[in-house]
Amino acid sequence: MAATDTSVSIQDLSLSFGAVTVLQTLNLDVADGEFIVLLGPSGCGKSTLLNCIAGLLDVSGGRIVIKGKNVTWEEPKDRGIGMVFQSYALYPQMTVEKNLSFGLRVAGTPKDEIAKRIARAAEILQIEPLLQRKPTALSGGQRQRVAIGRALVRDVDVFLFDEPLSNLDAKLRAELRVEIKLLHRKLQNTMIYVTHDQIEAMTLADRIAVMKGGVIQQLDAPQIIYNRPVNRFVAGFLGSPAMNFLDGRLENAGGGWHFLADDLKIPLGTYHFDRQPAPGPTVFGIRPEHVSLNSGTGWPFSTAANVEVVEPMGSDTLVWLRLAKQNFSVRVTSERTPRNDEPVTVGFDPMRASLFDTVTGSRL
Amino acid sequence: MSAAPIAIQERSDLADVRPYGPKPRRMSPGRIGIYAFLIVAALFFLIPVYIMIVTSLKGMPEIRLGHLFSLPHEPTFQPWADAWLHACTGRDCNGLSPGFYNSVKITLPSVAISIVCASINGYALTFWPYKGANLLFGLLVFGAFVPYQVVIYPLIIGLSSVGLFATLPGIIIVHTIFGMPILTLLFRNFYAALPAELFKAARVDGAGFWRIFFSIMLPMSVPIAVVAVILQVTGIWNDFLFGIVFAGRSNWPMTVQLNNIVNTTTGVKEYNVNMAATILTAAVPLVIYFISGRWFVRGIAAGAVKG
Ligand SMILES: Nc1ncnc2c1ncn2[C@@H]1O[C@H](COP(=O)(O)OP(=O)(O)OP(=O)(O)O)[C@@H](O)[C@H]1O
Numbered sequence: 001m002a003a004t005d006t007s008v009s010i011q012d013l014s015l016s017f018g019a020v021t022v023l024q025t026l027n028l029d030v031a032d033g034e035f036i037v038l039l040g041p042s043g044c045g046k047s048t049l050l051n052c053i054a055g056l057l058d059v060s061g062g063r064i065v066i067k068g069k070n071v072t073w074e075e076p077k078d079r080g081i082g083m084v085f086q087s088y089a090l091y092p093q094m095t096v097e098k099n100l101s102f103g104l105r106v107a108g109t110p111k112d113e114i115a116k117r118i119a120r121a122a123e124i125l126q127i128e129p130l131l132q133r134k135p136t137a138l139s140g141g142q143r144q145r146v147a148i149g150r151a152l153v154r155d156v157d158v159f160l161f162d163e164p165l166s167n168l169d170a171k172l173r174a175e176l177r178v179e180i181k182l183l184h185r186k187l188q189n190t191m192i193y194v195t196h197d198q199i200e201a202m203t204l205a206d207r208i209a210v211m212k213g214g215v216i217q218q219l220d221a222p223q224i225i226y227n228r229p230v231n232r233f234v235a236g237f238l239g240s241p242a243m244n245f246l247d248g249r250l251e252n253a254g255g256g257w258h259f260l261a262d263d264l265k266i267p268l269g270t271y272h273f274d275r276q277p278a279p280g281p282t283v284f285g286i287r288p289e290h291v292s293l294n295s296g297t298g299w300p301f302s303t304a305a306n307v308e309v310v311e312p313m314g315s316d317t318l319v320w321l322r323l324a325k326q327n328f329s330v331r332v333t334s335e336r337t338p339r340n341d342e343p344v345t346v347g348f349d350p351m352r353a354s355l356f357d358t359v360t361g362s363r364l
Numbered sequence: 365m366s367a368a369p370i371a372i373q374e375r376s377d378l379a380d381v382r383p384y385g386p387k388p389r390r391m392s393p394g395r396i397g398i399y400a401f402l403i404v405a406a407l408f409f410l411i412p413v414y415i416m417i418v419t420s421l422k423g424m425p426e427i428r429l430g431h432l433f434s435l436p437h438e439p440t441f442q443p444w445a446d447a448w449l450h451a452c453t454g455r456d457c458n459g460l461s462p463g464f465y466n467s468v469k470i471t472l473p474s475v476a477i478s479i480v481c482a483s484i485n486g487y488a489l490t491f492w493p494y495k496g497a498n499l500l501f502g503l504l505v506f507g508a509f510v511p512y513q514v515v516i517y518p519l520i521i522g523l524s525s526v527g528l529f530a531t532l533p534g535i536i537i538v539h540t541i542f543g544m545p546i547l548t549l550l551f552r553n554f555y556a557a558l559p560a561e562l563f564k565a566a567r568v569d570g571a572g573f574w575r576i577f578f579s580i581m582l583p584m585s586v587p588i589a590v591v592a593v594i595l596q597v598t599g600i601w602n603d604f605l606f607g608i609v610f611a612g613r614s615n616w617p618m619t620v621q622l623n624n625i626v627n628t629t630t631g632v633k634e635y636n637v638n639m640a641a642t643i644l645t646a647a648v649p650l651v652i653y654f655i656s657g658r659w660f661v662r663g664i665a666a667g668a669v670k671g
């Protein structure tokens with residue numbers, strides 16, 4: 001993706017509903033052709049931000065620039081955006097064809113042009129046999145395809161998606177996810193996609209913006225967000241099964257920095273500190289798949305533990321242990337599943353870990 | 365494969381051990397009570413209707429015999445014809461028919477105008493909230509609870525000052541105003557229950573206030589519009605107070621005419637004619653109920669509300 005020019009630029013955006021401030025001086029630059037995912041827990045302001053970009057909500061402060069044009073006060077239709085909603089929002093009394101053409105008819109597009117664009121959209125989305133049906137006669141996946149088509153026919157610069165797949169069942173969601181990805185490959189449009197499903201975020205995004213309480217916590221490529229989360233919230237929000245967190249202290253003892261928790265002493269020689277470390281209370285985080293079970297003592301750190309619970313998850317198994325009197329999970333392949341109460345050795349490389357300040361939660 | 369017959373056998377064994385399968389339906393005491401109440405209530409309302417119908421089909425000599433419940437010996441439709449064409453109110457003996465046409469002239473425009481205004485009101489209040497919209501809505505709801513009698517006198521003064529008192533437009537305006545609170549409430553609640561994303565999608569598609577209203581909201585409003593029509597037609601048709609006060613002598617609706625026929629003091633009381641006249645007056649709301657009730661159910665069943 002040759003993302004050079006800025007497509008959508010959100011500058012110092014604020015929004016409040018009366019006394020409730022939902023977004024506060026938010027900044028976000030989206031490159032041309034980029035696929036940005038806004039990820040965050042329910043109520044963090046993702047939809048609100050998207051509605052501001054679409055012009056469906058009046059901002060309280062700041063401005064929005066789309067394709068170099070300041071659209072802060074523009075009507076939704078003049079912003080060059082198309083939007084796809086969670087509830088599909090198809091016009092129930094119109095056929096699929098009329099649904100697709102509504103925007104064009106409102107804009108007074110010539111008939112043959114409308115027909116041409118509908119044919120193209122229907123072909124891309126494979127909904128040609130459905131054109132004469134009413135929305136009630138469509139399945140969820142088909143409805144969402146029509147909803148995408150409605151944005152497609154209008155030839156917009158920016159696609160906005162508000163949790164488009166969350167009303168679908170798991171299988172259909174996976175299918176449409178791939179279709180959206182292909183669509184993006186084909187159209188090369190800028191896409192801003194809201195979800196609270198981290199798999200969608202990881203698979204679709206060029207960059208993910210993780211939001212919490214109306215503030216973007218981290219904006220980065222999925223792999224960076226996953227491997228080097230900037231704070232404990234981002235670390236805990238992404239990843240399933242979730243990252244292990246051990247509460248303890250950071251100390252410079254016996255030639256180098258160590259993480260200490262109860263009887264545990266993890267050397268941090270291989271850990272890449274973001275800033276100058278200082279002794280004090282610290283959280284040690286490591287993902288279950290970055291920990292190895294019974295694989296020798298070749299690891300920078302290894303220790304013995306007892307298996308408490310085993311959770312089979314299909315392809316892998318999650319093994320729960322107690323480490324430093326705290327819960328700790330390890331992800332192993334199904335063939336290597338240990339039994340309950342079996343003594344095991346746990347090994348990992350602290351290079352893959354994330355250390356967070358206990359008080360501020362930010363990455364060390 | 366070989367396991368299947370065994371499984372079936374086991375199940376047929378199980379069937380003998382009850383409970384098994386659907387629970388048998390029994391008439392519970394509560395149900396019996398409900399049915400008893402419904403039957404009594406139906407009789408309570410149907411007996412007067414029965415008496416009205418048989419009386420309207422009897423001649424006066426037969427009525428004087430006093431057998432209230434007996435079927436007519438010599439059924440006659442003369443009382444119906446008299447009620448429609450010849451019954452007297454004071455010196456005029458033109459029957460109910462002028463009142464019927466007056467009622468039609470009052471009801472049709474009142475219903476149409478009030479529903480059009482209320483649907484636009486409800487739509488604007490739901491989707492285009494402006495400053496003070498909530499206050500206005502609160503006032504409207506409050507308006508639904510104001511007793512009519514309180515505002516009659518101020519309204520008379522107001523209408524006569526613009527020369528509309530005792531005219532057809534005058535009574536239409538009055539009915540429209542008084543229908544507004546409840547109808548706006550009805551339409552607002554209906555639109556508020558629609559997914560807001562539908563409106564947002566239309567905005568993104570570039571549609572404005574009227575376009576969204578006519579192309580998207582109005583086609584979905586059929587069920588609620590039918591409810592509004594039922595409410596307004598029955599309310600306005602059955603109205604007596606506003607009709608007698610605001611319509612003016614020449615526009616008196618059917619109800620006022622009926623009252624005058626029944627209460628006329630000259631000559632003998634023609635019970636059969638009175639009964640026929642009453643049934644004729646009540647017929648319109650009844651017909652509306654029967655026709656639009658079916659539509660109403662159909663509208664809901666067709667999924668007009670749910671996307
Ligand atoms: N019209 C409104 N009036 C007042 N508060 C609102 C309004 N709309 C949203 N909010 C508040 O703004 C916050 C953000 O809402 P928003 O819909 O953007 O969340 P979200 O991140 O999209 O959540 P979800 O994942 O559940 O869709 C919430 O706390 C919500 O209560």
Ligand SMILES: [Mg+2]
Pocket residue numbers: 046047048162
């Ligand atoms: Mg949302």
